[in-house]
Amino acid sequence: MDKTITFTSELYQYLLDHNLDEHPVQSQLREHTATLESSSLQIAAEQGAFMRLLVRMLRARRTIEIGVFTGYSALTVALELPEDGRIIACDINEEWTSVAREFWRRAGVDGKIDLRIAPALETLDSLIADGEDGTFDFAFIDADKARYPDYYERCMTLLRAGGLIAIDNTLWAGRLVDPALSDPDTEAIRRINREVHEDTRVVSALVNIGDGMLLALKR
Ligand SMILES: C[S@@+](CC[C@H](N)C(=O)[O-])C[C@H]1O[C@@H](n2cnc3c(N)ncnc32)[C@H](O)[C@@H]1O
Helix, strand or coil, rough: CCCCCCHHHHHHHHHHHCCCCCCCHHHHHHHHHCCCCCCCCCCHHHHHHHHHHHHHHHCEEEEEEEEECCCCCHHHHHHCCCCCEEEEEECHHHHHHHHHHHHHHHHCCCHHHHHHHCCHHHHHHHHHHCCCCCCEEEEEEEEHHHHHHHHHHHHHHHHEEEEEEECCCHHHHHHHHHHCCCCHHHHHHHHHHHHHHHHCEEEEEEECCCCEEEEECCC
8 A cells, every 4th residue: 555645835844844954054055056047956955864864874984975066965964974074076067066165165064075076987986996995984876867877886886885875866756657758867767776676785775755865775
């Protein structure tokens, strides 16, 4: 039986009211991003609350973010990391990440975030080439969907046993179940959901939050 409830706007507001415990700079960043044309790229606020909990539970110190945009998810993770914690943050867009840098600075976490402006695959491959495999606690994948399977494999290499990969947009606004759709992004998300589900190297859950978040814990 289907136990998943449908949200009304009142219920969604209730969820937010009982979920958010944002740092003031997180709220300022969400408000600023809401004024931008591409604001929908940002994770939902309740996803931030959830990620914060995950990072705390993992006692994460070294993390990877693929897809920074204006920096909300990286800010959320950085606020949870210890002083010597580090995020390798990957993006290709200077304009959006300049907003991110400003808000990270305001929150005093800029020293924890190593922003790499380059295609994320190049950054991940350079980390692997530098022998950093098995050293990361958490990875968040939220960039170009067609590359999700490649990002997942690189992150599996870079994570320690017991590390967690979170992958955003894995319910893809419901488009996954439309058989008429076979564009590269939709196909890549179908593929990552299938591959992670069948991957015996991880324990996984496809979580109904925001646009869907696939969690894979490396054994
Ligand atoms: C959905 S947004 C990320 C949202 C962000 N996690 C947040 O919470 O606000 C996706 C980002 O991925 C970046 N991106 C797209 N292709 C990329 C690539 N090949 N390598 C690195 N970043 C990429 C885009 O520039 C964009 O900023």
